[in-house]
Amino acid sequence: MVLLFAERSDDELFRQALAFARGLDGDQLHAVGIDDADGYSPDGWASALAQLIRERAPGAVLSPGSERGNEVLAHVAAQLDLPFAANCVSVAPGDPLTVTRVRWGGSLLEEARLHGSPALVTVAPHAVAADTTGVEVELVGPAPEAQTRMSERLEAVSAGVSLADADVVVSGGRGVGSAEGFVIIEELADLLGGAVGCSRAVTSAGWRPHTDQVGQTGTKISPSLYIACGISGATQHMAGCKGAKKLLAINPDREASIFANADYVVIGDLHEVVPAISAEIRRTRGG
Amino acid sequence: MNILVCVKRVPLTGGKIVLTEDERAISTRHLGFTISPHEECGCEEAVRLIEQHGGSSTVLTLGPPEAEEQLRDMMAIGIDRAVHLLTDGEEWDPQATASAIAASIGAEPEPYELLLFGNESADAGNYQVAIRVAYKLGLPCVTGIKAISVQDGHVRCEQEMPGGSRDVYELPMPAVVTVKEGINLPRYPSVPGRLRAKRKPVESSTPARAGEPKSGLEMVRLTLPPGSGKQAEVLGDGAGAAPAVVGVLHELGLV
Incomplete structure (x- = not known):
């Protein structure tokens, strides 16, 4: 079974990670998101995921390789003392799983064996084409014992055409x-x-x-x-x-x-x- | 206040990466070395915070003997002392790296109030060493930070979100914070700074590598991604190329 963490369920990186997860195990895929009513908490969100991992024993846990996807999975890895492969472009089944991951922002690739169960993997942006069919995302509550939580959001001061979105x-x-x-x-x-x-x-x-x-x-x-x-x-x-x-x-x-x-x-x-x-x-x- | 900054020696890659014959590293025969840009900003931030609040800053690296060069570079911009965890040059995976760093921090007689890391290393980009160190030491941790201020035993951190908004975190110290380039503009080392750095001691030790050889995230080999396969169209030389450029802009529907 593959557990797919949906930091956000409505964006392009999630749909790419979904396509990647379907390639790994199309039959047994559980997509979960965290109820963020209390605000984002990296360790709290990770504790909630770690609890699900203990209950459901997935073979792999995937997430989009967004900033927060990488952060939450690294917290999960630290909590469960498991290895974690960030920004993968492909995985080959086997025991251990062999992953190909991005180095130097994509100028170099690394093939690595990921010795750990479940395998913790984030999907590099634009590694695969986005899934177009969608999936139901189950919402779970964050762990109550969070140590770190965002306290406020300062809105962006917009100035002209944004670099990231410019044509x-x-x-x-x-x-x-x-x-x-x-x-x-x-x-x-x-x-x-x-x-x-x-x-x-x-x-x-x-x-x-x-x-x-x-x-x-x-x-x-x-x-x-x-x-x-x-x-x-x-x-x-x-x-x-x-x-x-x-x-x-x-x-x-x-x-x-x-x-x-x-x-x-x-x-x-x-x-x-x-x-x-x-x-x-x-x-x-x-x- | 005592501040630690962890850094990693990485090659200064130019435009084209060449691999070693065993495909396990970048061929560095013709390359210089540096640290990751985020970490350079981490060192600058530590120097500024110590200038502001007093105390001492320490730079730590886990790496080969040659990484002493990077420790001295950071002392040249104002870091007070250096700790070198020596390896034989083989890259350690994130779990082994974090274990050695946490053990070294735990053995310090004076605790650190603030532990700074780069958000991710320029080369491996594993996004996890700082977080693992935080858990081993039982400390709170935030990542991707673009502004830091310290007051009354707390550190206030601003994390830049896609789109430009910022999420704010207030952590009790001691705390682990990973920073991103843009938090500051690092200074260049001065000549007196370089001379002072030469004379400062580097405390080195050789940690044992945790974990079995074939465990964790085990690198097998490096490969170069397929080239762009592009054959560039030369539009011309100098100012005379302008009409051809505008022709392309027309084709692309941009003018």
Whole structure:
């Protein structure tokens, strides 16, 4: 039997985890969610799941590899002293189970044996296509003896197009050269109704806030078009933009590794190319 | 206040990862080393909290002898002391890592009020060592924290949610907190800082690895994901490429 933890039952990551769970055991699948009337509690939610695991003895416990999915399953693993494999893209049946999991934000894969029963696994985002049929989710109450619970939620202060949801993202890297250099990046993003992004080198230099950073430790984006200007394409950065449908890379270095992942390439200095693109857009719009 | 920050030595990967012949590690012949970005911010946060409240900060790593370089890098930005749990270079799984870290913390004469970790390591990304350490020490734990403030024996933590809202937690100390990049902008080490760090002692010991060799999460091998298979279309050189770029924008329905 597979126990599937539904941190949320209405989102894309849950439907992907559901498809993944059906592939593991399509016949005996129990999806459970936690009644969150008292607010989120990582250890409390995990205690509730651990109790279910003791009662129902599943062979595997799955969850979406969301922040909270990973957090709750890690708490379950610590409470039951079991191994836990985070962000798996596939599992092969057997004793022990063999999993393939994501490292370096997806730049590397690890094959590992998971010695423990039940197997605790979270499903890496976009490892499989989402299930479209749905499943009934049983709601259980959180354990009353929770040690840690959120006390309040501060709502987001919205400012323009959000990076995570933007349909077009124009990013600048070290090649932009300065904070002021981003004026031409902002101009192109504005013309395309998109958001401005940047690489980690840029936030480390203090040219842009961390909220603009695309990457493994920044924001993961999935726009229709990603325009990467003066970005070499380190694994740290590519982990954040591999969800982009199309990638246009502008870089003076013919050997830049970002070109291996690009759909379109312009070889040249972004300080010349980017303003020329903005001017051309204005010209075609007759302005 | 005593603050501990746990860090992990990882290679500075460039654009392309090459594996060793046995497929169990990244070939680092041409690479430098660093720590995970989240952990760098953890060290900066510890230095700032000690500047504000007084006390002492400690950086701890479990790793090969070469990881001393990363401990000194963090002392160079202002961490006071370093603890090195030596391994032979083979990667330990999360359970063995957490056991050794918890045992080392438990053996300290002075307790830590705040134990900081990165939300996940840059390389393995197991998302669990800090949480396991918290349970072994019987401490509360929150993860993915983007703001910390300390007052009256409590730590207030803000966790960033998808969409930008923030969930707030108030924990009694001692507590385990994992942080994310963006909580602060880490400083660069100064030259005097580097010189001071060179002279500071590193307390090293060699812990026994808990668990059977074939237990827990046992890494078998690493593989490179299939390439994008993309053949990029070169739109041109320099500013002269602009009309071709706008042609593509038209095709994609963006202008």
